[in-house]
Amino acid sequence: MSITASTRIPTEANRFQPPPSARGMGRQVSNVLVIVLCTLFALFAVGVLIYLVVYILSNGFPYLNLDLFTKLPTPNGEPGGGMGEAVQGTMIMVGLAALIGVPLGMFTAIYLSEFGHGWLANGVRTLVDLLTGVPTIIFGLFAWVLIVIPQGGFSGLSGGVALGIIVIPIVARTTEDVLHLVPRELREASLALGATESRTILRVVVPAASSGIITGIVLSLARVAGETAPLLMTAFGTTFWNTDIRYPMDALPLRIFNFTLSPYQAQINQAYAGSIILILLILITSFAVRWFTGGFKRKF
Amino acid sequence: MQQRVTVSERGVVKQSLDWVTKRFGRKPSDLLFRGLTLLLVLVVIATVIGVAVVLVVYSWPTIRDFGWSFLVNQAFDPVHNIYGVLPAIFGTLVTSAFAMIFAIPIGVGASIFVVDFCPRPLRISLAFFTDLLAAIPSVIIGLFGFLLLAPWLQHTGEPWLQQHLGFIPLFQGQIQGVGLLAAGMVLTIMVLPLVIATSREVMLTVPTSQREAMLALGATRWEVIRYAVLPFSRIGILGGIILALGRALGETLAVTMVIGNQATKPSWSLFQTGYTLSSVIANQFGEATPGHFLSAVIEAGLLVFIITLITNLLARGLIISLERQETRGVRVV
Numbered sequence: 001m002s003i004t005a006s007t008r009i010p011t012e013a014n015r016f017q018p019p020p021s022a023r024g025m026g027r028q029v030s031n032v033l034v035i036v037l038c039t040l041f042a043l044f045a046v047g048v049l050i051y052l053v054v055y056i057l058s059n060g061f062p063y064l065n066l067d068l069f070t071k072l073p074t075p076n077g078e079p080g081g082g083m084g085e086a087v088q089g090t091m092i093m094v095g096l097a098a099l100i101g102v103p104l105g106m107f108t109a110i111y112l113s114e115f116g117h118g119w120l121a122n123g124v125r126t127l128v129d130l131l132t133g134v135p136t137i138i139f140g141l142f143a144w145v146l147i148v149i150p151q152g153g154f155s156g157l158s159g160g161v162a163l164g165i166i167v168i169p170i171v172a173r174t175t176e177d178v179l180h181l182v183p184r185e186l187r188e189a190s191l192a193l194g195a196t197e198s199r200t201i202l203r204v205v206v207p208a209a210s211s212g213i214i215t216g217i218v219l220s221l222a223r224v225a226g227e228t229a230p231l232l233m234t235a236f237g238t239t240f241w242n243t244d245i246r247y248p249m250d251a252l253p254l255r256i257f258n259f260t261l262s263p264y265q266a267q268i269n270q271a272y273a274g275s276i277i278l279i280l281l282i283l284i285t286s287f288a289v290r291w292f293t294g295g296f297k298r299k300f
Numbered sequence: 301m302q303q304r305v306t307v308s309e310r311g312v313v314k315q316s317l318d319w320v321t322k323r324f325g326r327k328p329s330d331l332l333f334r335g336l337t338l339l340l341v342l343v344v345i346a347t348v349i350g351v352a353v354v355l356v357v358y359s360w361p362t363i364r365d366f367g368w369s370f371l372v373n374q375a376f377d378p379v380h381n382i383y384g385v386l387p388a389i390f391g392t393l394v395t396s397a398f399a400m401i402f403a404i405p406i407g408v409g410a411s412i413f414v415v416d417f418c419p420r421p422l423r424i425s426l427a428f429f430t431d432l433l434a435a436i437p438s439v440i441i442g443l444f445g446f447l448l449l450a451p452w453l454q455h456t457g458e459p460w461l462q463q464h465l466g467f468i469p470l471f472q473g474q475i476q477g478v479g480l481l482a483a484g485m486v487l488t489i490m491v492l493p494l495v496i497a498t499s500r501e502v503m504l505t506v507p508t509s510q511r512e513a514m515l516a517l518g519a520t521r522w523e524v525i526r527y528a529v530l531p532f533s534r535i536g537i538l539g540g541i542i543l544a545l546g547r548a549l550g551e552t553l554a555v556t557m558v559i560g561n562q563a564t565k566p567s568w569s570l571f572q573t574g575y576t577l578s579s580v581i582a583n584q585f586g587e588a589t590p591g592h593f594l595s596a597v598i599e600a601g602l603l604v605f606i607i608t609l610i611t612n613l614l615a616r617g618l619i620i621s622l623e624r625q626e627t628r629g630v631r632v633v
Contacts, residue, residue: 031520041409135550198333226437
């Protein structure tokens, strides 16, 4: 049973290739099928998402101008005007949210990573996880019941509180993750030099993790800047300049929501333009964050 | 005694600080820092518990007076003081199920493509793009749904479905554009980037050696994924899916904009308008007068809270048990 040269040499393909069989063919076919299917799914998903972005950009771009930031909405949908009060309100309420949510989130993370052990730490970790999954409108409802109803009116303060609660778990989780990455030796070195525990945490551990912590804070603030549902029943919205947090305040997503449902084409156009501002805000923060932390290199 | 009197003011402070250090085994500054940290943690705990307590307390009037009938009543009627959220529960479940049915296979398939099939430079930009879209505010998706998707469904999509697939009960009924179908599609668009992003992250963590080992055994690329990548990353993918489910169940704004907000009797039709629990809140809080109306709105919120809480707890339990199974398996081997 010798194989002659003539049968072996002409193909010169892989000599270790098994002979073709029905099962082998089936495997190849299912392989090709799956590759095609996955490619189609990816094309579909990316296609839909690109279409969405292009749709918003192409409809809003002609109406993107400086007035959007500096002027108030015009009454009854007359052309012109802007959504300056919404930009201002978003800044104020996101600032409030940062004031409330960042310290709470950061110290929760410090507790979990530096002090926490046992049932209390596990409980807190579970609570923070659960908090991330709660729909944001629930926090709006919470602030509505606790602040708006007793006060008898909508207010920027209640909006800031609702957004602040949303910030807590995001900051806590990202901060805890990066604090765990700080090497143990750094803490031990600091303690060995005679620094107290609080000094070690505040001057050594937190600064070492600062880029990660800042990333978490920036991402959480970008996220609440786009929240609408909790603001519906707290900040409510207004069409006038307002810096007093005791009164109704406008926000960019809230203005987009109202203009989208508006019967006037001029306002719908401004809703598109406002959406571009929000998308740009997210684009800029994610680029900044990636550039800041070198995420492109580390992640891939 | 004589000595005590001559000690200066500063000495007393130092002495008591030393006493604190000796008594508690830590420097006073450390104690202060620990105390502050613990205090803020307690504030966070109190907030979470506070949310639950506030929801229960404020929805008590309807819980007390309507009981279980709140869940099965079809009318949400302040005029006749009858409150029920059956259509809203139905709408929530149908739209979320619709979104998951489409988002899971498309999302996981797309992330398999991104991780294993597509060229490397394309992979990075695709990954960045999907991450970005996972962060797009829901109001923008809602705008897309309201201004483009719903009119398109009304004029093109739904008539086509009814003409060609009208024999299926799902595609019967009056064509309105807005409705369960539009809401389900909007939710699909919202959770798709989330599913892609999380599955991709997990699949990237599968060690290259695993893939290479499978390839060396003569496996096709699909078999590598089927037997080396997916089993390794199934827990993470499941986590991402449940995250997406939680988001779909609780999403308010985008859904409110396209679902029609009319309580109709639950039927097979996907074209009918409807309600979800969160869109009940978004639509009704403005008119809610104190009493049963207010507490009915808040009880809708309580239901959303409970549903998402159960989803998350189930996810945690499932993931923990799967992880246990896996470690057990490794030990046996």
